Amino acid sequence: MDRIIGQYTGSEKGPLLIAVGGLHGNEHAGVEGIKRLLFLLNREEIINPGFVFKGEFIGIAGNKMALENKVRFIDKDLNRIWGTVGDQESAEEYGQMETITAIIEQSITTYAHTQVVLLDLHTTSAPRGIFAVPTDLEGSLFFAESLHCPVIINMMDELKGTMVGYYAGKIIGGSTISSLAFESGQHDDPLSITMSVAALVNCLRSIGCVHEDDVEGKHDDVLKAYANGLPSKCRIIYKHHIQDASKYQMLPGFEGFQKITAGQLLAYDDGVEVRAPMNGRILMPLYQQKGNEGFFIVDEG
Ligand SMILES: [Zn+2]
Structure with a gap:
């Protein structure tokens, strides 16, 4: 697998969209979505003579070694270490972080003429995990809302060391970066690739790389249909931290945004019952062997 999945250069100068897929190596939908977007852009050139692309798109593979091994990470979670300094034992992911940083910075200094967005x-390991995670910078929320799915407004405050958090508002070569994350569904569901493509296309449209008339309505429709019935804006009110995911067992059958009630049995952590401390909707119930968050509880609004 190449680190740079591909890039697309417009005929006119304009914004830069940097997309990263697979910062978690068991999450391939983003990488596949980027490949499919590049295919669509190249095809559009041929079938739509009036197609104009302004600016640049670049797609980057995240945790390469973990992607090749289909695991979340090798030594350290690559989306929890940004802005920190590694020790020798965790060299694998720290080395990758340096490589990705270099590519991002080089792309911005080379291509950024106006706006820069990092997506x-x-x-997620559970079904129906579709949502957008903006930072608290105004531009980020605008892009998140254009994805027609639940927006989790304070999630960035709950997760330390994320790439999106690290780059939020950072100024490189005179350009300020708007960053956000998008969760496109369940890990191996083919629909998650479709949702990633739709999110990428919507982002290209929102920043002005492509014109609205050149974007098919189906990308909006698939996102709206998938997120139908889900709340539009949520806030995290509880995070269940776990020490060892291999000893954590979520009760089967939970989906993203499913309503839960206070006192409801949700999981066993090292044999001990875990019950919901309040009413709300469950988010990212963990059905995999790696990770430090057993689940979140969100509230609408
Ligand atoms: Zn992930």
Whole structure:
């Protein structure tokens, strides 16, 4: 697998969209979505003579070694270490972080003429995990809302060391970066690739790389249909931290945004019952062997 999945250069100068897929190596939908977007852009050139692309798109593979091994990470979670300094034992992910940083910075200094958006693509282990995670910078929320799915407004405050958090508002070569994350559904669901493509296309349209008339309505429709019935804006009110995911067992059958009630049995952590401390909707119930968050509880609004 190449680190740079591909790039597309417009015929006119304009904004830069940097997309990263697979910062978690068991989440392939983002990488596949980027490949499919590049295919669509190249095809559009041929079938739509009036097609104009302004600026630049670049797609980057995240945790390469973990992607090749289909695991979340090798030594350290690559989306929890940004802005920190590694020790020798965790060299694998720290080395990758340096490589990705270099590519991002080089792309911005080379291609950024106006706006820069960094979109980080993820998936969840439970079904119906579709949502956008903006930072608290105004531009980021605008892009998140254009994805027609639940927006989790304070999630960035709950997760330390994320790439999106690290780059939020950072100024490189005179350009300020708007960053956000998008969770496109369940890890191996083919629909998660479709949702990633739709999110990428919507982002290109929102920043002005492509004109509205050149974007098919189906990308909006698939996102709206998938997120139908889900709340539009949520806030995290609880995070269940776990020490060892291999000893954590979520009760089967939970989906993203499913309503739960206070006192409801949700999981066993090292054999001990875990019950919901309040009413709300469950987010990212963990059905995999790696990770430090057992689940979140969100509230609408
Ligand atoms: Zn992820």
